[in-house]
């Protein structure tokens with residue numbers, strides 16, 4: 121079965137722009153750009169052609185894949201886990217997310233985690249607005265990967281562009297928004313809830329052990345970046361002659377560098393393919409780096 125090229129949904133934000141490159145949410149539903157399913161919404165395919173997605177269960181398409189192009193700093197935020205979200209937010213889903221850095225200025229940093237040793241210290245520093253003391257900043261370069269579990273404080277800083285793969289959820293608690301105004305008013309903060317869900321102390325995410333490579337062929341292969349209950353993510357070096365492995369479940373392939381073809385479909389950096397379940401082996405031509413995501417293990 122041939123890959124489906126997805127048309128992104130563009131969202132203008134106070135701090136920059138988001139491209140929702142694989143999403144089936146009502147507020148950002150991607151359209152298939154060509155081929156047999158041209159014009160179909162991803163949500164329609166999920167509802168009416170579940171065979172494209174293998175045996176994945178669940179009411180909702182499990183992932184959102186976005187490119188975040190931050191002109192300014194994003195608010196300092198945290199997401200609850202599924203248990204808290206379901207208890208306190210009427211059965212909503214929590215959010216674990218991850219970032220693959222696409223582009224950033226030299227010596228750029230992002231916020232991942234904090235320095236508080238106890239919840240008391242966390243609350244005190246946050247309520248006193250001592251963000252420089254509280255927030256843990258870490259250097260970022262193109263190609264870096266960050267797993268951001270629920271409960272981890274995070275923020276992307278201005279000038280940085282990342283590919284984000286996340287649980288299909290919109291639940292965000294903002295701790296601090298730099299005092300910015302929108303339509304003459306600051307955006308609401310949810311400091312109390314944020315302070316409840318933040319993991320203390322911060323523990324850096326471990327890189328996953330490398331499993332067997334799925335991709336085969338000349339000079340190509342997959343590097344495992346994240347393996348969690350919500351998604352599995354690999355970096356894929358897509359070279360001439362490579363065949364992407366046959367799949368029981370669907371995959372989302374984001375091209376992050378270069379150009380070529382995958383399964384006969386021409387693609388270039390910035391474009392996104394849905395690789396349906398049971399695609400079989402997909403021939404690759406050209407030279408590209410891709411980020412491959414599988415979702416829905418939880419279901």
Ligand code: ZN
Nearest residue numbers: 197199217274
């Ligand atoms: Zn987030």
